[in-house]
Amino acid sequence: MEMQPRRPTSPAPGGTARGRTTASVGQRGAPxxxxxxxxxxxxxxAPGLAALLSVGVLLLAGASVSAVFLLRKEHRTTAVGTLAGLLAASVLVLHLLARRRGN
Known part of the structure; x- marks a missing residue:
């Protein structure tokens, strides 16, 4: 009996053998x-804009450096996360402002 070379297993439906979709195979890192x-x-x-006259300058500098780093990595399509982060932090800031209104 002659041994035949082993064939690789077929990939999972809709993607590769590791379960990632075919659209994300060429991308680096998880979306x-x-x-x-x-x-x-x-x-x-968001808090950097809210506290612009005190600590806000440092927060905005950190956000800008991070944004430049992420833009250099060519991941512009997930910049929607910035809007989500702005919204989440803005809701927190507005909630804190509403609680202090009664004082």
Missing amino acids: WGWFLAWAAVGVCA
């Missing part, structure tokens, strides 16, 4: 990871 990175930029920028 959710880049979304969360952009959300962190937004979360840093």
Whole structure:
């Protein structure tokens, strides 16, 4: 009996053998990871804008450096995370302002 070379197993339906979709195979890193990175930029920028005259300058500088780094990595499509982060931090700032209104 002659041994035949072993054939590779077929990939999972709709993707590769590791379960990633065919659209994300060529990308580096998980799409959710880049979304969360952009959300962190937004979360840093929102309080920076709210507290511009005190600590806000430092927060905005951190957000800008992070945004430049992420833009150099060519992940512009997940910049929606920035809007999500801005919205989340803005809701927190508005909630804190509403609580202090009664004092």
